[in-house]
Amino acid sequence: MSNKSYKFALTKMNIQLNFTALYLYLRYSALFLLFLASILYFFWLPPTQNINLNEIQSLKNHIHSQIKKTEKEIASFLPQLKKQGIIALQAKEFFATYPYFVFQNGRLKYWTDYHIVPEYAEVKGNYQANFRRLSQGDFIVCKSNIITEEDSIEIFSLLPLTRNYKINNQYLQSGFQKDVFLYQNYKIGGFQKNTTLNIYSPKNEFLFGIISTGTLANASFLQFLLISICVSVAWLLIGIEIYKIQKKYERKFFYLLSWFFIGNLVVFYTPIAFIFKLVLLLFSLFFLLIYLLKNYRKTWTWQKLQQMKGCFYCERTWLPVFLVLLISVVIGYETLVQQIFLIENINLDINKNLDFSLLTLSGFLLFGFSSVVFFLAWNLLLRPILSLYERHLKKLTLDSGIFWILNVLFLVFIFFFGKYGFWLGGYLLASLWILAYQLPKHLYKLNYTTSIYLFVVASWASVAGVYALQEYGYQKSKDEKRNFATRILPENDLPTEQNLAEVIKNIQKDSTLKQALTDTAQNFKRWGEMIKKQYLQNNFNKYETNVLIFDAKNGNIKTSSTDAEGDLSVYQKNYKNILFTTDNPNIWFIDKGGVNVLKRYITFIDIKVKNQMIVQILFDLKLKRTSLNYVFPELLVEKNYQPNKQAKNYSYALYEDSVLIYNSGDFNYDKDFSIQLFKQENLFLKGITHKKYEHLAVAGGLKKRVVVSALALNWNHYFSNFAFFFLGLVLLIFIILGIITLWRGQYGQNAKFSTRIQIYLNIAFFLPLFTVSLTTWSILQNNYKEDFEKTFTLQTESLARNIAPFLQNFKEGKNDKEIFTQQLQNIAQYAESDINVFDETGRLLTSSRPAIFENEILSKYINPKALRAIKNQRNQQVVLSENAGNLLYQSVYAPIKYISGDKVQLNGIVSIPFFEAQTNLQTKSLSILSTILNIFTGIFLVFLILSYFASQVLTLPLRLITQQIKTTTFQNYSDALHWDTKDxxxxxxxxxxxxxxxxxxxxxxxxxxxxxxxxxxxxxxxxxxxxxxxxxxxxxxxxxxxxxxxxxxxxxxxxxxxxxxxxxxxxxxxxxxxxxxxxAKMPVPLSERFEISQTLKNTSNLYTHQENLTLKINVKQGKFFIRGDEKLLGRIFVNLIKNAIEAMPDDRNPEISIDLNTETEGLILITFKDNGMGISEEIGDKIFTPNFTIEHAGGRIWFESVEDEGTSFFIELPLVE
CATH class of the missing domain: 1.10.287 (Helix Hairpins)
Structure with missing residues (x-):
């Protein structure tokens, strides 16, 4: 190698190393920027609100359409109303979307709503559509007039914008009407300078203006810009890294992932409900995973992974990566499920909630869809694990020691490491079994193993859902018990004491009240009610309040009350005790109320005029008992003080210095609760289970302790929720499989016979079971409902008869309204019901719970449907479903009759709301439904296994035949099968x-x-x-x-x-x-269907006229069809006859008989018998040459011969249809 080539290679290698270092730098820079963006997003960016002009325009369009709709509905019955007057409305009910009210000469004559009935002064005016702010909320009032010579009839229709309650709790929630205002971050105000924020009627009448409750902070834009820059740069760097490998599937996935993050980032900044954000997140994640599942085998990454098989270093390197990804998936799933269960007003506990509202169904669909997304991610990770570690996973069999060791380790992790131990241990345990049986390989085959795989995952997801629900329910139950115990614990209620101190100051400053109380002629009881209504209305709803006024000179009571314990001196002696003092000298806290009162406040208020005490006002506040059978009191309690719904099922006890001083409920604390249990620390921290009850204790001062107990949840409760989740997920699986099957259109052709048997068995079994279960549940529910209604109507009719004389005395002036109200309250207390009495026109006379009407929760007018049914239609009772805010209940109305001589007149109408009806019916229905779900799911799981074994048994012969056919050839084939039954x-x-x-x-x-x-x-x-x-x-x-x-x-x-x-x-x-x-020239025999008897006759006829030959033919009647060569068989018959004649000795005349019979079923026998010399044994074996074969027809030939007597040839042939 030359020096120049060496330098070039070294330079090229340095460039490659530099590029590798650059890519590593880009990769880590991208990760750092993403991390920085996450930190900024979660910890620096404040929530923002702003007015959306599109929402304003949508609001305008909605209001315009509703006003036009209302005007059209009112106009539809105006002609009839003008013609007949008010009688037209009483005779026939006219439907309208929004409530309307008809006034005649300023007096209310007709109404369609019992919640809000406006006073004439609140809605009168010269307009067609106008905005009115009533005490119950904000409304758009649409008005129509009918002017006659005698009367002025005005119709007012109310379109609700907001609803205002003086009390807010779980039933009564003030705020915008959700069907009008999608978002709640607005206020309704007057005319706005920005005209785009003003709302007008269709006829350009100004209605109201929109004011935003929040604005975009100054720094928010910069913060959002910085986060966007971090994310964009990070994504750019990742894009460069992806582009480097130049693989199209990775690039497409990167683009999809970009849209996924950008789209969800935008969605989470929009002011929509959290549940919709969650839905969009799941849908985008779903489609992202679908793309991966469809294309992951085509990616460069998968191909490189396949090349790593057998590489110990690669397997060891990738194992922690896969484990981290698996753990990330389960943590993400656990977070999603937790967020779903924490969404307000979504209760997926089938044992407590039967309200399949849109929100509840949405919550379940969210759970189901998150489970689908989780499964897709799970399967996506298990496939490469199964591929890369296949040779190791083959060792994980049921007889493998390492397999069972891993099972034990995961089970230990589940039971001893708490919440995340359950999630991670259960997840890894399920993954172990799925990988051991290699179930992910069957996902795309759509066979019965696929359904088993899906059902296993559905079972695990259902268990996870039950566990999450139990964790959430356990924490919620513990908090509710603790709050309940704190509420009834005889400890000072500091907020109440502060409110009482403020009330005392205001009363002592009230000059009007002082002036009224100075006058001895005043009705002091009425003033006591006024004080109670004005000063003790809102902040003391969790207490039963009583106001007593005493004469300052002699201490005599000026307000007649049956609840008074005596005169002023009695109260001072009993309660002005150093043990009951508080920080305020006028307020005394009594924590020794005995068995009737747990917490009580007494106030002594001195009313002075010119430094001279004239009266002394006493407030007596007693904590309301939670065991009351009424629901109306709960409507009057603020949310902060309102007991939870489950409080009615609680048992509780108050201990002082380890001595039981008070208890309530079903649990027997004297017998079943030992004082030694107080030594257990968990009784005060987490609660304990004892005697089938869950107990939680809260300690107070002076060795006071409250124990709250509720029935412990049993296996039936958990299994019911499991069944609910499991069947819901199975239904979702069937829907998805059905869609895939219809889309692919090949499932019926590709499915195995055993798979189809199992599916058909399941369908044939579960459709009737489902139908019977649904029918049973419906019938029982209707029966329960009818029984409840019958009981309620009988009770109402009985009360109506008891109230009738008191009402008559009141109308005749024998008793005043206060006495009548007291009498009604006594009856209500005895009947343990709330009672409302209306006059014959539908106006409220009095009620055992007047605060409901005084707080404008309901109007002082009867339900118009009840008035029409009783007054106009003469019904003896009517049962109606009503609501007070979000509280649903049943009300029974019955007439109160007065007999005058021989006439029976309608004197009034009694109304009794049965709040427990809905609860009791729901409890019964839930019990039936949970039992049906348990049975259905148990049978489903058992039958799933049985159908598998049934299909194996039914297809056993097919498998045996298949195995034998595989080995069957011309040279080697199996023995016959044996099957005893004739099915x-x-x-x-x-x-x-x-x-x-x-x-x-x-x-x-x-x-x-x-x-x-x-x-x-x-x-x-x-x-x-x-x-x-x-x-x-x-x-x-x-x-x-x-x-x-x-x-x-x-x-x-x-x-x-x-x-x-x-x-x-x-x-x-x-x-x-x-x-x-x-x-050699003989033709190959044919195989055709023909009638043999005719062939035999035709052949025989050739010899019937031969001289010296006696030929007898005996053919059985009928037609006999065989398969063979007709000509060849004819030649065989000719040869047999010819040979018999030629072999005849000269001294004999040939006698030949031919017979055709069917002695054996499915066979014919043809016999040729002659009287010749016979055939010797020496040539007997050589008698059949190939010319005489008939095996081509599936038959056989043989002969019987006696020398010197003759020979008989027999031909046996099979018949065909």
Missing amino acids: EIGVFVDEYNKMLKKLDNSKENLARNQKENAWREIAQQVAHEIKNPLTPMKLSLQMMQRRMEDQGDTVRNLFERSVETLLNQVEILDDIASSFSAF
């Missing part, structure tokens, strides 16, 4: 055995034919070889014979006899050669 398989086996028999016959026929062909060739050759010398020999002898005629008698006599003898022998040899030649 379809038995028929198939019989046909197979017949086929073997026919194959044997065919083999013999073929051998015979080969022999005959050989004989023909030999005969032809022999005839040729014999005839060649015979001709000159014959000519020579004839020439000698002619020349001897010229000789003398002596010579002629000497040679003539010899020449004659030689000529005769030559003639004999010539005949023999001719016979050989004739045999």
Whole structure:
């Protein structure tokens, strides 16, 4: 090698090394920039909000369309209303999208909604469409008029924009109407300088303006720009790296990955709900993985990976890479599932939620789709692992020690390493079994093993879903129990004390109240209710409040109340105790309420006028009991103080110095809860399970402890959720497989017979099971619903009869409204129900829970459907589904009748809301549904295995026949199969055995034919070889014979006899050669269907007129078809008759009888019998020459002979249809 070449090579190598270093630098720079962008995105970029003009325009279009729609609906019944008046509405219900209200001369006459009924003063005015802000929310009011000579009828329709509640909780949520405002980051205001933010009616009437609640921060643009630059540069560097390898599939994947990140980055910056962002992320990831699954075998990376097989260094290098990728996939899946379960208002626990709302279905679809994406990523990683480490994985068999060691290690990891131990251990364990059976290879074959693979993954995903749900539910349950315990723990409620201190100051400053209380003629009870309504309405909803007013001079009570314990001195003696003092001298906290009250506040408020005390106001606040059977009180509690839904199922106990002082619920703390359990630290941290209950304790001051208990979840609970997830995923799998099958259109042709058997068995079993289960569930649910409604209506009718006399006394003026209300509350307390009483026109008279109407949760007007059904249609009761905010319940309405003489008049209408109806019905339905799911899933899993074994049993004969057919040839074929039953398989086996028999016959026929062909060739050759010398020999002898005629008698006599003898022998040899030649020229027998009896008759008829021959023909009646050569068989019959005649001795006349019978089923027997000399044993074996063969027809021939008596030839042939 020259010095110049060496320098060139060295320079080239340096350039390559420099480029390699450059690419490494680009690669690590890209990774650093991506990491920097992630840090900036998560920790530096603030959330932003801004007004979207497209949203504003969409809002305008929506409002315009709804106003036009409302005006059209109202206009549809205006002519009838104008013609008949208000009676038209009472006679017939006119549908409208939004509630409307009809006022006649300023008085409400008709309404279509029971939630909001506006006062006339709130909506009156001269307009067609106008924005009105009512106390219940913001509305667009559309107005229509009918002016007559006598009346002015006005129709107002309310289009809701916002809904405002004085109390906000899980049922009552103030805010924008979601069908109008897609986003909640706006406020409704007045006219805006930016006219694009103003909303007008279709007739250009100004309605309202839009104000954004947030603006883009000054630094946000720079921050977003910096992040974009980091991501763009990083992506550019990665693109250069990809371009270096110059492979098109890697480039396409890089482009898709670019759109994936850029698109999702843009989506996550848009102000849409998190659930939609999650959906878009999953869909984009799904299509990215589909591209990889479809093309990964074509990539340069896969090809390089295939080249690494058997390379120990490569296998050792790539193993940690694959493990990291597998762990990343499972962590990503766990994060996705957790985020789905944390989405508000999505509850996928089938044991607690039967509300298959759009949001719940969306949550389940998200879970299912994330599982599909997870499976695609999982399978994508398992394929290269299976390919690269195939020789090692073949060792992972059931009898392999390393296989079971890995199983034990993963199980230990699952049970002893907590949450991530379960996820990672379970994931690796499932991967181990899948790789051991090489299931990823079957994914694209679409056979039954494919479905087993998919069901295994669905089972693991379902277990993972149940585990995530249990973890989330466990943490949520623990927090709820802790909050519940803290709420009832007899400890100072500092927020309540602060609010009470503020109320005391405001009351002492209220001059109007002081002036009213100075007047001794005032109704002090009414003023007590006013104080309660004005000062104790909003911040004290978790307490039962009572306001008492005492005379400052003598301490006598001025407000008549059955709840009062006595006069002022009694309260001062009992509660003004140093043990009950708080930071405020006017507030006393009583934590020794006994069995009825856990937490109680007493306040003493001095009301002074000119430094002289006139009255003393006492507030008595008692913590509400959570065991009440009412739901209306929960509507009146703010979200922060509202107990969770499961609190009704709690049992709880209060211990003071290890002594049980109070308990409630089903759990028996006296008998089943030992004081020794308080020594367990987990009782206060995580909770413990004891006596089939889960217990959690919270410690307070002065050795007070509260224990909250709830029934522990059993295996049925977990299996129900597993069944729900599993069946949902299986349904999703079937849908995906169905789409793939329709798309490819080849599944029916490619599927194995055993696979089709298993699929058909599953379908045939599960369709009826599914139908029966669904029908059973529906019937039972309807029965439960009917039973509930019947119970409720009977209870309502009974209460209506009890209320009737009190209502009549009130209307007659015998009792005032306060007495009637007190009577109604007593009945409600006894019946453990809330009761509302309306007059005959539908206005509220009173209620056992007036705060519901005072807080404007419901209007003071009856449900118009109930009024129409009872007043106009004369129904005795009506059951309606109603709602208060998000709370759904059943209300039963019944008439309260008054008998006047012989007339029965409608005196009022009673309404009883049954909140537990929906809950009880849902509980029953959930119990039935979970049982059906458990049974269905259990049977599904068992039948999945049984169908596999059933298909194996059903296809066993086919596999046996297949194995034997593989080894069956003309030279070697198997013995016949044996199948005892006469079913379809038995028929198939019989046909197979017949086929073997026919194959044997065919083999013999073929051998015979080969022999005959050989004989023909030999005969032809022999005839040729014999005839060649015979001709000159014959000519020579004839020439000698002619020349001897010229000789003398002596010579002629000497040679003539010899020449004659030689000529005769030559003639004999010539005949023999001719016979050989004739045999060689015999045609190949044909195989055709013909009727044998007619052929036999035609052949016999040739000899019927022969002299001295007696021929008897006995042919059975009928037609007998065989397959063979008709002409050849005819010649055989002729030969048999001819030979019988020629072999007859001279002293006998030939007698030949021919018979045709069917002695054996499927066979015919033809007999030729003569009275000749018979056939000797010496020539018996030589009697059949090839000229007499009938095997071509599948038959056989034989003879029986007696010397000097005759011979019988028998021909047996098979019949054909």
